[in-house]
Each structure stands twice: as C-alpha cells, then as structure tokens.
Amino acid sequence: MNGASPTRVLVADDQTVVREGIVMLLGLLPGIEVVGAAADGEEAVALVERHRPDVVLMDLRMPRCDGVEATRRIRAAYPETEVVVLTTYADDDSLFPALRAGARGYLTKDAGGEEIARAVADVRSGAAGLSPQVQLRLLERLADGAAQAGPPGAAPGGTGRPGATGPGAGGSGELPDGLTAREAEVLALIAEGLSNTEIARRLFVSPATVKTHINNLFAKTAVRDRAQAVAYAFRHGITGTQQ
Template sequence: MNGTDPTRVLVSDDQTVVREGIVMLLGLLPGIEVVAAAADGEEAVALVERHRPDVVLMDLRMPRCDGVEATRRIRAAHPETEVVVLTTYADDDSLFPALQAGARGYLTKDAGGEEIARAIADVRSGAAGLSPQVQSRLLERLADGAARAAAPSAAQAGTGRPGELPDGLTAREAEVLALIAEGLSNTEIARRLFVSPATVKTHINNLFAKTAVRDRAQAVAYAFRHGITGTQQ
C-alpha cells in the first residue's frame, strides 16, 4: 500500500441508525474508505474474511457474537487487520477484555470524527488509538494496582523481601513496561532511561515474549493486572 491509498474500514454495530451514522461520518473523512458494515460480530468476522479491511470499528454489545469474541477471532485469523472498539461503555469489564482480545484502539461513542480518524491512523501506524477518557481510566487503575502491590501480603510481611516480578520479568523490563503503560513511545522511553532505541526495542521484544502479549494495548492491560507502574521500583 502506498501513501495515497485510503484506509479500508469495516464498521460493526448492531443498531442500524448508529451503524449507518458511523458509515456516513466516515464517508466524510479524507483518506478513509468504508468497505462493509456488519450488524453483529458473526457477520463482522465473515466480512473481514471477504473484504480484508485495514481497520474494523467494533461495537462490543452485539447479539450472536459480541465484540470481544469477534475481535479475538479477527485478530487470530487476520493479524494484519487492526480493531478499534467504538462503544458506549468504558468500564473495566468492557475495556480490558477488549484490549486482551487484541483491540489496539478504544473509543467511546461520544468521539467526534476527528478523534475517530486519529485513532484509525494511530493503529495503522502501530500505535494505540485510545481516547483521553480511556487513557485516564487506564492510568487510574494502574495507580490503584500500584497501591495494592505496595501493600505487603501476609506471606511477605516481615521478610523484607519485595514481591517477585511476574513471568520472569527483569527489573529493567518492568520499568520499560511501566513506561509503555504511561503512553511513551520507544524514542521517549530511550530518552527517559538514557539508552538507545535499539536497546528499548530488545527489552520490549523480551517482555512481550515473556508475558505473551501481542501489542502495546495488551501490554497496558497486563501492566494494570500486575500493578506494574512508573511508581513501582
């Protein structure tokens, strides 16, 4: 694909008015071509197989096959197709399963056309397309996780030994993971840690392999689950 080719997008939402509205909105945005629209997750999976879009805008609460399961199936069969969740819900029970299923972006339906276009461009470039509201929610929960992790468990109380990092992560890998969770790019992490971008990339490859995450969005969810944040040393 060259730089002049439009980004091919599939829209999946079970509400006809909403689905048609999103399709109409996307049609007004430069550099975006809507190739299909699905009424549920099952149809979205079939249409991705047929049209091979670059990005799917995915609702979560749908009949037959919900957005999380559809995302998991699409990402497994077509890893070149990115998924941006576009939903009414930003609660933890919606957000983290979607990220763990492979969604790289997450927006709520109050997002405007510019924000949707930016998220689509971000995921196409390999970044995470998260709304400010979702980023704020992630940081809040990461902070909560850090507070819980700082409290010694009954088994560790009095031992003076810090808890071991999960999945064999080294201290440096955990530090890199925390900076990913803060939203820093590889270049910004390299500047923060006074190392080369190549070294950062090596750490990221290693921690992705150890934690079995596929992308930065899943890495953020992993950091939340384990309380790995910039405040944790």
C-alpha cells in the same frame, strides 16, 4: 497523508442508524477508506476475511457474536488487522475484556471525527488509541491496585512491586514472568501510551533497542500486542513510578 495509501476501515455495529452514521463520518475523513460494514460480530469476522482491513471499529454489544469474541477471533486469525472498540460503555466489565481480547484502541461513542481518526492512525502505527476517559479509568484502576498492594516491599509474592523497587534495585526475582528491570521500564512506558520512538527518546536508546526489549517482554508475558501489554502492566502494578 500525502501519497500514502488510505487506512482501510471496517465498521461493526448492530444499530443500523449508528452504523450508517459512522460510515458517513469516516467517509468525510482524509486518509480513511471504508471497505465494509457489519451488523454483528459474526459478520465482522467474515468481512475481515474478505476485505483484510487495516482497522476494525468494533461495537461491543451485538447479537450472535459480541465485540469481545469477534475481536479475539479477528486478532487470532488476522493479526495484521487492528481493532478499535467504539462503544457506549466504558465500565471495567466492558473495557478490560476487550483489551485482553486484543483491542488496541477504545473509544466511547461521544468521540468526534478527529478523535476517531487519531485512534485509527495511532493503532495503525503501533500505539494505543485510547480515549481520555478510558485512560483515566486505567489510571484509576492502577491506583486502586497499587493501594491494595501496600507499600513497596511490604507485600508478599512480589508481583505488584517492580515499579516501586525500581529497575536498579530489584533483580528479576521481583518481577513477574522473568522480566528484566529494563523490560519492565519499557513496559511501563508502553502503559503510558508512548510510541517506540518516544520510548527511545525517554530512555536515550535507539528505536531498534526498544523494539528488541518489546519483543522480549511480549514473549515472556505471552501478550500479543500493546493493548494486552497495557492490561498486563496494570494488572501487575508495573507503572511509570519505576523511572
């Protein structure tokens, strides 16, 4: 990371051997500084207040305060701190509550050091840090939702149709929460995991224009970050099919 400040990371896991192993692994990775380790979500929130880390690696199943609640509290009180879930579980009941709580990354504990380092770097740069398994589950959930919504234009209500009608065909009445067609297109690309720079290249616009669209769509949809935006996109069927 050539002269750049190291990413300050806090680890939260209730299993001592796992927690110590993660701390040891992170200590071997370049550009990462471990600033603390918590045995449960309550301690994680307290240590975030004390150390103000850049990223928290958060287990989900912990006593006193679980990882979802700890993530929600951390993201509400310290929005500059990102959360990457590191857990054994990748089921819907674990994944989607964590994303809705504000986690921007989600890895399972079979992830290697390189994958953890990449997720930490991704969330710090504003991208999503999702494991391949999690990305696959999100796509499967998206496909299930699209199948239930029916063919384009067939279902009443309109919330599942923006991707099918396309940005040039549907007015804002066909999009949820007053999104414009361009904002929906940007949202779909966020859901694909693209960074602002990659979205700008895809749409042939400037990164500043992309940032403006993102700020607008975040305000309209009441999401706080990219992970919640991804969950929102999947929930409303706003996908890359609208490109």
